Amino acid sequence: MRIEELRERVCAMYPDLCPLFSIEFGDGSIAVPLERVHSAAADLKDMGFDRLGMVTAVDRGDEFEIVYRLQSRDLRAAMFLKAAVPKNDPVVPSMCDLWPAAEWQEREVFDLFGIVFDGHPDLRRILLPEDWSGHPLRKDYADDRIVRRPDYI
Amino acid sequence: MATIEDIAEFLDKAPGGGILLTTVDAVMNWSRGKSLWTFPMGTACCAMEFIAASFSRFDFDRHGTIPRPDPRHCDVMVVAGTITHKMAPAVKRIYEQMPEPKWVVAMGNCAVSGGIFYYDTYSVVRGVDEFLPVDVYIAGCPPRPEALQDAILQLRKKIASESISPRRRRPVASELPQPSDPRKGDLEEQPLARSKATAGGPDV
Numbered sequence: 051m052r053i054e055e056l057r058e059r060v061c062a063m064y065p066d067l068c069p070l071f072s073i074e075f076g077d078g079s080i081a082v083p084l085e086r087v088h089s090a091a092a093d094l095k096d097m098g099f100d101r102l103g104m105v106t107a108v109d110r111g112d113e114f115e116i117v118y119r120l121q122s123r124d125l126r127a128a129m130f131l132k133a134a135v136p137k138n139d140p141v142v143p144s145m146c147d148l149w150p151a152a153e154w155q156e157r158e159v160f161d162l163f164g165i166v167f168d169g170h171p172d173l174r175r176i177l178l179p180e181d182w183s184g185h186p187l188r189k190d191y192a193d194d195r196i197v198r199r200p201d202y203i
Numbered sequence: 204m205a206t207i208e209d210i211a212e213f214l215d216k217a218p219g220g221g222i223l224l225t226t227v228d229a230v231m232n233w234s235r236g237k238s239l240w241t242f243p244m245g246t247a248c249c250a251m252e253f254i255a256a257s258f259s260r261f262d263f264d265r266h267g268t269i270p271r272p273d274p275r276h277c278d279v280m281v282v283a284g285t286i287t288h289k290m291a292p293a294v295k296r297i298y299e300q301m302p303e304p305k306w307v308v309a310m311g312n313c314a315v316s317g318g319i320f321y322y323d324t325y326s327v328v329r330g331v332d333e334f335l336p337v338d339v340y341i342a343g344c345p346p347r348p349e350a351l352q353d354a355i356l357q358l359r360k361k362i363a364s365e366s367i368s369p370r371r372r373r374p375v376a377s378e379l380p381q382p383s384d385p386r387k388g389d390l391e392e393q394p395l396a397r398s399k400a401t402a403g404g405p406d407v
Contacts, residue, residue, distance in 0.1 A: 177289075178289065179289050186325040186326070195288075197321060197322055198322065198323060199322035199323050
């Protein structure tokens, strides 16, 4: 599926979100409000994006951004689904009911960013030791063991 | 029951015992140095060079250096790769399972100092000598198999200076510089660590 066709189909589904559709790395990308991210993911899955390739998050400073990468062999297309997450209450609906593959990916995002996934069956740390405190990929993470890189290197 | 230290001490004092002790030392150090079975503690890309060193192009078998997957068979632990804070207890536990005498080779920059992960990293141990008594350090990212061969030869020199009598140890004549890091303090105080200058035998 060509990217323009994908844009048309997404815009037909969400006319109000059409200005938020963009092209990133040759794939479509749509940023939705957080309360609509689960329904948008379900609609995109019905459209044919049946594979959840990746879940990750970005610390934008004043807010987090959760990023889902959806892929489809039938449509021969891939797209990003994004949503801004407030830092003071980082709760995101879990995608485990749509894609079981989301379970470990969301555990990793919880481990490293501290984003809580509502409805996740087993939300606990996956990479770091269980007694670790803090979420190290946050920009404001501090640890006594970290040696800061000096300016001259 | 007399331990080997008691016998060594008795021979040290007895007339002519020193000659016997020297001969025993020579035989033991020769045999130890020429059958250094290694535990491949490979956690990252340095392990690839370590594997390459084991195969026929570089052929570590001719040094008697054979990788064994079981720590209870091994004399040398080659830490080849990045050690994270989560991995460190496992590495230490495997080291403790190795029988004495045992040595540690820190292969590559990550095992020496943390390497490229030294700065701004929350998860990487800055050098495996934070929790293991390292005998030989190999710089490189990753080091060539020739560097690992050189480390084995340097380690053999270190073994050749050991004695079953604690009084008869000599300082190591090695071309490798002994790294010193003021952050890490005195290695003597740590229960696991041995003195770097005298490279302990079975009694330390």
